[in-house]
Structures are given as structure tokens and as C-alpha cells.
Amino acid sequence: MTSLIPPGCPTVLTEDDRTGTSIETLRRAFMDNLFFIQGRFPEVATKNDYYLALAYTVRDRLLLRWLNSAKTYRDQESRTVCYLSAEFLLGPHLGNNLINLGLYEAVEEAMRQTGLNLKELLDQEEEPGLGNGGLGRLAACYMDSLATLEIPAIGYGIRYEYGIFDQEIRDGWQVEITDKWLRYGNPWEIPRPELILPVKFGGHTYSYTDDQGRYRVIWEPHQVVQGVAYDTPILGYKVNTANLLRLWRAEAVESFDFQAFNTGDYYGAVNQKIASENITKVLYPNDEQLQGKELRLMQEYFFCSCALQDMIRLYKQSGKQDLSRFHEKFTVQLNDTHPAISVAELMRLLVDEHLMPWEQAWDITRQTFAYTNHTLLPEALEKWPLDLFGSLLPRHLQIIYEINRRFLDEVRLQYPGDNDRLRRLSIIDESGCRYVRMAHLAAVGSHAINGVAVLHSELLKQTVLRDFYELTPEKFSNKTNGVTPRRWMVLSNPGLTRLITERIGEDWVKHLDQLRQLEPLAADAEFAAQWRSVKHGNKERLAQYIRDRIGVTVDPHSLFSILVKRIHEYKRQHLCVLKVITLYQMLRDQPHLEMVPQTFIFGGKAAPGYYMAKLIIKFINSVADVINRDPVVRDRLRVVFLPNYNVTLGQRVYPAADLSQQISTAGYEASGTGNMKFALNGALTIGTLDGANVEIREAVGAENFFLFGHTVEQLQELRCNGYRPWEFANGHPMLKRVLDLISSGYFSHGDTELFRPLVEHLWQDDRYCLLADYQSYVDCYQRVLQVYQDQAQWAKMSILNVARMGKFSSDRAIREYCQDIWHVQPVKIVLPATAYMTS
Ligand code: AZC
Numbered sequence: 095m096t097s098l099i100p101p102g103c104p105t106v107l108t109e110d111d112r113t114g115t116s117i118e119t120l121r122r123a124f125m126d127n128l129f130f131i132q133g134r135f136p137e138v139a140t141k142n143d144y145y146l147a148l149a150y151t152v153r154d155r156l157l158l159r160w161l162n163s164a165k166t167y168r169d170q171e172s173r174t175v176c177y178l179s180a181e182f183l184l185g186p187h188l189g190n191n192l193i194n195l196g197l198y199e200a201v202e203e204a205m206r207q208t209g210l211n212l213k214e215l216l217d218q219e220e221e222p223g224l225g226n227g228g229l230g231r232l233a234a235c236y237m238d239s240l241a242t243l244e245i246p247a248i249g250y251g252i253r254y255e256y257g258i259f260d261q262e263i264r265d266g267w268q269v270e271i272t273d274k275w276l277r278y279g280n281p282w283e284i285p286r287p288e289l290i291l292p293v294k295f296g297g298h299t300y301s302y303t304d305d306q307g308r309y310r311v312i313w314e315p316h317q318v319v320q321g322v323a324y325d326t327p328i329l330g331y332k333v334n335t336a337n338l339l340r341l342w343r344a345e346a347v348e349s350f351d352f353q354a355f356n357t358g359d360y361y362g363a364v365n366q367k368i369a370s371e372n373i374t375k376v377l378y379p380n381d382e383q384l385q386g387k388e389l390r391l392m393q394e395y396f397f398c399s400c401a402l403q404d405m406i407r408l409y410k411q412s413g414k415q416d417l418s419r420f421h422e423k424f425t426v427q428l429n430d431t432h433p434a435i436s437v438a439e440l441m442r443l444l445v446d447e448h449l450m451p452w453e454q455a456w457d458i459t460r461q462t463f464a465y466t467n468h469t470l471l472p473e474a475l476e477k478w479p480l481d482l483f484g485s486l487l488p489r490h491l492q493i494i495y496e497i498n499r500r501f502l503d504e505v506r507l508q509y510p511g512d513n514d515r516l517r518r519l520s521i522i523d524e525s526g527c528r529y530v531r532m533a534h535l536a537a538v539g540s541h542a543i544n545g546v547a548v549l550h551s552e553l554l555k556q557t558v559l560r561d562f563y564e565l566t567p568e569k570f571s572n573k574t575n576g577v578t579p580r581r582w583m584v585l586s587n588p589g590l591t592r593l594i595t596e597r598i599g600e601d602w603v604k605h606l607d608q609l610r611q612l613e614p615l616a617a618d619a620e621f622a623a624q625w626r627s628v629k630h631g632n633k634e635r636l637a638q639y640i641r642d643r644i645g646v647t648v649d650p651h652s653l654f655s656i657l658v659k660r661i662h663e664y665k666r667q668h669l670c671v672l673k674v675i676t677l678y679q680m681l682r683d684q685p686h687l688e689m690v691p692q693t694f695i696f697g698g699k700a701a702p703g704y705y706m707a708k709l710i711i712k713f714i715n716s717v718a719d720v721i722n723r724d725p726v727v728r729d730r731l732r733v734v735f736l737p738n739y740n741v742t743l744g745q746r747v748y749p750a751a752d753l754s755q756q757i758s759t760a761g762y763e764a765s766g767t768g769n770m771k772f773a774l775n776g777a778l779t780i781g782t783l784d785g786a787n788v789e790i791r792e793a794v795g796a797e798n799f800f801l802f803g804h805t806v807e808q809l810q811e812l813r814c815n816g817y818r819p820w821e822f823a824n825g826h827p828m829l830k831r832v833l834d835l836i837s838s839g840y841f842s843h844g845d846t847e848l849f850r851p852l853v854e855h856l857w858q859d860d861r862y863c864l865l866a867d868y869q870s871y872v873d874c875y876q877r878v879l880q881v882y883q884d885q886a887q888w889a890k891m892s893i894l895n896v897a898r899m900g901k902f903s904s905d906r907a908i909r910e911y912c913q914d915i916w917h918v919q920p921v922k923i924v925l926p927a928t929a930y931m932t933s
Contacts, residue, residue: 115195117200131146148205183225184339188216233251237328240908241330249337285325292319293396295392379702434535459539574765579603613898616890625776636747657695663710664763674733823857
């Protein structure tokens, strides 16, 4: 009989084909998956078929670790960290899993032997953009470090059908396109259709006294939806640990629909279904007013309720029915206030559903939760109008009132007669329209509260949570952010990784402090030359990308000065544009001026409803247009806006930067993590004393950091004395010329209206003090250009920056959380001798 299976495809699967890692086995497994999962002969397979076949091949190799990790945690009843986050901005999985499995080279070779290019397959992956920016990406770095440090952990979040929108630039403006990331399937997740949990909304409550004399409350909801679990394994670096990321999708409860069917209300049932499934449809962009967005509150409650119910289910798996040791099994981190409703939900589950006395439930709740704050911006502090909250979560509102009543009684004892303080501390904001303050709920319901950089944690204690700090100072600590060197160095910068590993071995990937061994090499001319050549290669690749993507030619020999992050006024992208226009003026004034050729590269998304941020994107593109066309300057100055900045693009950009722009107004950027990724990849930083810049500068040495701008205290003083931005503008002829040039319509085809809101805002209000920092920024930039002319000096500073970045590994951050907040120990995962699970 002739075989239908083409030559080269295995017909009999051996155990080895599923788990083996020899090149031959990988190749066979890949062909097998192409045939049996994708249903394709090689000659008609698309790149995406190949990508999927490879993804399944790699997934097979991590399932063994994953299942054994889960089994070990279950058998040993391991204490587990639960990281609750509305966002996990993971970035593509394939490359990262290859690195963490130690299989990158083998798979590259197996693909080569199959006539394929691994890089091209990696490019096929649609990135799961389930986050906005810093906070979501931090959650992803922390998941990587938890697994690498062999800490039992579960990430709980939302499986958005549409992640952060894709950004296109049309006529210089941002246009948002829905992110259909699931269009071609997601090979990294395993749906668990049998793991479904009910979540209630709306309706009313009633109370009665049960036959044992207990006061009980029943919540009769208006609507019930069900959460379905989707599991993604998160692998540690070269360890056997693979942790669980469990994301929830909302579905209609079928039995709930039947009633409508029976009464003939077919469309009512359909509407119900749509309404249920809408809950996890789309990620909300941040930097927009969320107040009053009912669906957002539903999302938050939905995933928290699923997570907590799931934890209780896991707890009971060990045979324990009594929940009195719940906090010993689980420690739960609230990633900002988005999951803060968990405090009330755990109380409800313990008191209403498990009949625990209030005091005991409160004790467990407080010992379970810890809260991380990620921003001081008042407009980003979540608060929900009472009527909206009460109509959606009537029982939780009662619970919050009770928590608040008891809490304020305690405050009264400590500060008798201080009504002002009570008003400030209350979980309910009573001024004007009444609100539930989510940060207060998180603070009252947690045993630990932290900020994300030293400066931010201090400001938190002085401003937003000041009264809480005075009340319970022992709860507060700082945990400076970190980034994972696996994704942000090994995967994205293979050239530098190789160079470093050749000199100091590979331990630094897990112990980033060891980069310090590079310090003596800063004086080694040969090493410095190799260092520069790696950077140049990275710049050439980015230049190629820019040419392909937006058709602008940039010179890889020019200084690559890069500002990529969400677009926001406090991040001051427009300050950088003012600087660019200043350079442009100088070159126009003196066409033969000798100047270091520079390429300014911008990237980032603006929240769709944030008008000013969108205008800043248009502003950057308009200035780029004029400058890139101007023959007088364009060989010395180029400006590029990279559309659709995301994790994948970040992986191209960080390794190619000479200069990292971290220019936020002091006191506004809680930490920043891009600043760390740049410096780790050898960029020097021009920055203000804001967020983690302060600590980066301390670590790398003030002489290796370009500092400018007012400090938090100086800004405070400036504002106290009445900040008058127009005085700064009138006082600096160059600055005034720049502003006048913009107003004249020079960058807007003569349209004097287009950028008026931007310029007027700077003249009159300038909330983020661009004009006050302008001169210092421009002066500092001159120093940058001077040093850049001395390439040996620049390379030396770059090497020293990298050598001293050890502190900014997310491994260090996670160790601190483990020691100070979570009190959790690593658990070694041992794989069984036979490949498949034995039990
Ligand atoms: C960000 C902060 O703006 C950034 O400074 C920090 O590095 C990051 O969190 C991680 O801690 N915040 C957010 O992305 N979002 C909110 C709501 O704060």
C-alpha cells in the first residue's frame, strides 16, 4: 500500500518525538505537526502554518515541565503567589520559550535543515497585546522572574478578545485599528472549557437570621455570567519550573438563557449572550477617564471573582474544607487598584458563602492581600460613582460600608475629633458626587503597600497615601521595578549577549549583578571596538526596518536618540520636539555648521480619547515631514515616528539606541522600565531626576548619565511662587523663536490653528513645566554631542552603564517581594525519568 504521508513525515510517533530535543527529533516533530495539526503538505504550507507547527513543537516540550510543576505544587501544598493584574503585556512567546528552554540554536538548525528561516517564523507571531504599557509589561517580566526563581505562582487576568489597538499613522494622525490577535489561533493557550465559574452582577440583597442565630445576606443577581479559564504556561529560564497564567473569558450562562427561550424571548436571550460576552471583548486604553465606564468595573470584578473562586477551589483540592488557613496557602498581589475589588469579594466569599465570622474573614483578607501603586497622577486614581457601583455590585457596596465603618472607628480612636482626617481617609469620597475610592479600599484591605521606585514610594507617603502612612507606617515599603534580561537582552540583543558571555560566562543571565565583571573591560580598546560594532549592527538593522516600514532613510552612523513609550503630556515627547526644532533652527541659520548627525526616533500610542496626546503625535510627524524633506539639514538631522510601538518593536529598538530619552517632569513617572531596558542594552541616558532614573544614575555613576531639569523640590518651589511659563519663553530668545515658528504654521502648511492648543497651553499653563526645563535640556544635549564625538569615551561609558545595571533585573525585584511581602520559598521541580507523566 502506498503511504499518503509524504516522505520525511514520521508515521509512528515515539515518546521522543513529543519531548526530545535533538535536531533530528525536532525536525521530525515539526513535520509531524505540520501534517497532523495544520493539515498541510510542506509545498502548500503558508508561513503561518510553519509558525504554528513550530509553536506546537515547542509547546510539547514545555508541557512536561508545566504539568510536573502543577503536580508538585499540589502534592507539596506549596505556598503560592497570585499576581492579580488586569493587564499582562507578554509579547511574543515563541522566541522567549526557545531561550528559556535552551533550544534556540537547536531549533534554528532544525529549521535550516528543513529549508526554513527561524527569524521569519518568529516574525509571524501575532503578539498578545493584553496591556497598555508599563504596568502590564511589568506583570509579564515578573511572571518570567517568578518562574526563573522557581517560585510557585499563578498570574490571574483577563483574556481580552481584542488587545491594545494597532496604531496606524495617516496624514500624521494616529488611527486606531482593532487588534484581532486571535484571528489565526493562539497555540500557547489551552482552553479549559470544563473550568467555569459563575460571576453575578446587579440585582438586590436581602437579609435574615438563620436557625443558628447568624445574620446572613443573600445576593439575588440580575445577571450571571460564567468565566472560562484559558491557561498559558510561563516557563522559567533553564529550570524545570513552568508556572500558570490563567486568563478568564466571559461567556453567557446557558441555563440562564433557557428561560428566555421558553417564554419566546429569543432576541432577549441573544442580547443577554452578547452582553455577557462583551465583558472580556476589549482592553480599555489607559490615560482616559474611566469613571462611569460600567463595563470596565464589570471587567475588574469579573476576573477578580473568578480568580478568588479558583483559589478557593484549589485550596479545597487538598481536602481542607475550612478556609481559616487560606492566607497561608495564597498571597495575593494587587497590581494597582484594578483588582482592588478583590478585597470586598474575598470578604463576601468568606462571610456569605462560607459562613465565616466577619472578624476572622477580615483577618484572613488583610493577611492575603498586598497592594502596589503605579501612579500618583490624580486623574488615574480609580473611583466609582456610588450609584453605578451599587447597582452593579449591591452586596459589595454593603461590605465596603461595613469595612469603612469599622476602619473609621479605629481611626477615631487614634485621632479623636479629627473629622477632617476621617473625611480624607474614608473609602467613600463624600465631597460632591459620592464615590468609592479604590486605592483606599486596597490600602485598608492589605498588609503591605509599595511604590515602584524609591522616589515614587517617598512621594506616595507624602501625597496620595499620606494619611494611610501616618496611620500604619509599617505597611509601607519600596520595591523598585526591574526587567527580565531574558527577553530584554538574550532574546532581543543576541550580539551583545554573545560578546558578554564570551568574556564573563553565561551566569549573568540569571544573576545580573555579575555584569559588574565587565567594568575592567571598559578600558580595553579591543573589547570596546567589538562593543561598538555590535551596536552598529543593531543600528543597521533598525535603519533597514525604518526604510522598509516607513520609507525614510536614516544613517546608522548618526546618533540614534530614542524616545519610545506611551504618549502623555507628563512624559514630554513635545519637549524633545522643541529641542529638535532648536537644532533645525541652528542648521538653517548656519547651513555649514558642523554638527554630529542625529536621528530622533519616536514611538508610542496615545489613548484614543486623549486629544492632546494625539496632537503630539501629529506634531512629531509634521515636524519630521518638514525636516526630512529639507535638503539643507537632512544629512545631519532626521526625525522618525515608528508606528505601532509594541513589545515586538521594542525588541528591535532598545538594542539600537545610542541615547535613551527619559525626560518626564520630575515627580510624575512612577518608575519607568524602558529606561532600564535602554541602559541594559548599552544606551546612555539623558534624563530628569524622576522615577527610577534617580536610581539608575546612582548605579551607573553621575559621570555616566546626562542629567538635566528641575528636581521635584525645585518644581514645588517654582509652583509655590506662581509658575509663569511665559517669562521663561520671553527670557530665552531661542525658545521664543521655536514657539513662534510653530505658531506661524511653518510645520502645518500655513495652518496657524492646528498646533495652537499645544503652544497656547505651554505659554499659559504648562502644567508639566516644559519651558522651565527647556534650557537645561538644550545645554545638557550639547554635552551629549560633545561626548559622542569621542567614540572611545562613549563606548567606555556605555560599557560601564551595562556593567552596573545588575540591580534592575526583575529577578532582584521579585526576590525582594518574596522576602519582604510574600514570605514564599522556591520549590524545585524534578522531572520524572520517563518523559511523560507517570501519574
Ligand atoms: C506605569 C507607570 O507610569 C510607570 O512609571 C511604571 O514604570 C509602570 O507603571 C510599572 O510600575 N503605570 C501604568 O502603566 N499604569 C497605571 C494605571 O499606573
